[in-house]
Amino acid sequence: MSSVANGNGHIHAIRLTIPAKPEYITLGRLALTGIARLRPEPLRQEVLGDLKLALTEACTNSVRHAYAGGEGMVEILYELHDDKLVIEVVDEGEGFDLPTGPNNAPVDEELSEGGLGIAIIEALADEFEIRERAQGGSSLRFVKRLS
Numbered sequence: 648m649s650s651v652a653n654g655n656g657h658i659h660a661i662r663l664t665i666p667a668k669p670e671y672i673t674l675g676r677l678a679l680t681g682i683a684r685l686r687p688e689p690l691r692q693e694v695l696g697d698l699k700l701a702l703t704e705a706c707t708n709s710v711r712h713a714y715a716g717g718e719g720m721v722e723i724l725y726e727l728h729d730d731k732l733v734i735e736v737v738d739e740g741e742g743f744d745l746p747t748g749p750n751n752a753p754v755d756e757e758l759s760e761g762g763l764g765i766a767i768i769e770a771l772a773d774e775f776e777i778r779e780r781a782q783g784g785s786s787l788r789f790v791k792r793l794s
Contacts, residue, residue: 656729659685665706667719667738672706675723682725683732690793697771698732698791704764705736705787713740713784730794731773739784 663678665671676699683690683698690698702723709721719740726733769775772789780786 659725659727661723661725663723663725665721665723667710667714667721667740669707669710671721672703672710675702675706678723678725679734682727685727686793694791694793698734701768701771701789701791702734702736704767705734705789708764708787709736709738709740709785713738715741731790731792733788733790735786735788737780737784737786739780739782 659682661678661682663675665674679699679702680695683695706721706723713719713721719738722737724733724735724737765777768787768789771791773792774790775788777785777787
């Protein structure tokens with residue numbers, strides 16, 4: 648873990664790399680609980696629960712879609728700022744495309760086939776971004792404002 652000061656206060660940052668296997672996602676949740684405890688006032692249990700759910704969904708997407716049953720790694724980056732928590736889940740796998748309809752809205756078939764993870768993250772986060780990485784793989788980033 649690293650802690651740096653910026654103009655607005657301190658940023659605590661953790662980078663965790665786990666095998667892309669479902670049984671390792673719990674480690675990401677434990678790290679989230681740990682970094683949340685670094686705040687002067689603890690997060691409400693409801694907020695921490697929402698963040699754990701969003702993180703679980705993000706990691707599950709990488710585990711299920713990135714490596715097509717092969718071996719791979721998932722990297723989780725946590726940045727705790729004074730006023731927000733930023734979480735980014737990165738993999739080097741194939742990624743996946745959300746089928747879209749008019750206005751780039753997800754098509755219902757994706758949602759009916761276990762694709763609710765993205766919708767859950769979007770509903771729980773204040774900011775959300777998913778993108779392909781230039782060096783391969785994908786990055787899913789979400790932000791939760793804490794103040």
